[in-house]
């Protein structure tokens with residue numbers, strides 16, 4: 793779409809090679825952005841995996857500790873409350889407050905992967 797617009801714009805000019813330069817750049821940029829930010833599906837997989845290992849036992853429908861059921865949480869940040877809840881989860885995991893001290897610690901790699909998926 794973007795390339796077509798640029799093409800129709802620049803093909804009328806004598807400097808049509810400019811089109812190839814710009815088109816090359818626009819193809820390159822989205823690719824590198826995708827690498828930087830995991831898509832929603834992989835974020836969901838990462839959070840579910842982490843929650844299964846460390847959180848759901850206390851934060852499911854039955855236990856609901858701290859009035860938090862993680863199964864109800866959506867990755868669609870369509871309300872301020874959802875966004876705040878994710879921010880709180882991030883903080884609790886980053887600080888090491890959750891899972892509670894007496895529980896098995898997440899590995900450094902798992903913790904890092906989860907936190908960077910949420911950023």
Ligand code: HEC
Nearest residue numbers: 846847849850851857858860880881884885890891892895
């Ligand atoms: C052994 C049980 C247990 C496990 C496992 C556990 N939690 Fe908790 N969590 C609690 C309890 C109890 C509270 C309420 C008291 C408190 O805030 O310390 C709580 C509170 C919280 C809160 C604050 C809720 C609020 O609105 O005040 C968050 C966020 C949270 N937990 C996230 C997590 C995450 C994320 C994990 C997994 C990494 C996790 N917890 C694992 C027991 C647990």
